[in-house]
Amino acid sequence: MAAHRPLERRAVAEVMTLDLLTISESESVLMAWELMCQAGVHHLPVADDEGGFIGVVxxxxxxxxxxxSGPEQARRPVTALLPPGPQGAVPPTATVAEAARAMVKAGRDYVPVTDDRNVLVGLLTARDLVSGLAGVHRDVAPRSGGMPSLYRIEPVFPAGLPGHPDAGRMGPD
Incomplete structure (x- = not known):
């Protein structure tokens, strides 16, 4: 029945992205870039050390x-990139039209979706809106609760480079 309602009247929960890749506040700008490139995403919710939602990069x-200009710039904490002020989140029960207005007001192509305790439950992006408008339904497994999945990717250095655990050992010929 929900699919027959016009998109602007549907609840955000029906079209938002649920399965989110997140990054910890202690990670670097370089790690954020790497995660976005590897996962092919354009938005990374940032979580504090307890898993609470801080914002979106x-x-x-x-x-x-x-x-x-130097490695210290790439090592800045990802929180240095968070927009100032509140994120302008909407509840999952908000209509798509209300969420779209929040996106326009904030000047962003996304809006965080939080519950009544300010826990991130999803993200509504311009892509979600276009998919909803096109009638494309993306099946995503329901989340178990709490902060969305936090994946961690560790850089791997080729053997022989400084920083690799085997940097001082001779390799096979």
Whole structure:
């Protein structure tokens, strides 16, 4: 029945992205970039050390603030890229039209979706809106609760490079 209602009247929970890749506040800008590239995503919710929602870093902000002047810039905490002020979240019961207005007001192509305890439950993006408008339904397994999945990717250095555990050992010929 929900699919027959116009998109703007549907609840955000019906079209939002549920399975989110997140990053910890203690991670670097470089790690955020790597996660976005490897996963092919444009938005990374940032979690505090207890798993609580802090904000969202998007690819546009990351690329606009990228500074290749030295490694210390790449090692800045990802929280340095969070937009100032509140994130303008909406509840999952908000209509798509209300969420779209929040996106326009914030000047962003996403809006965080939080529950009544400010726990992130999803993210509504411009892509979700276009998919909903096109009638494309993406099947996603329901989440078990709490902060969305936090995947951790560790960099792997080729043997022989500084920083690799086997850097001082001779390899086979």
């Amino acid at each position: 998007d690819a546009q902000t990351l690329t606009a603030s990228w500074n290749a």
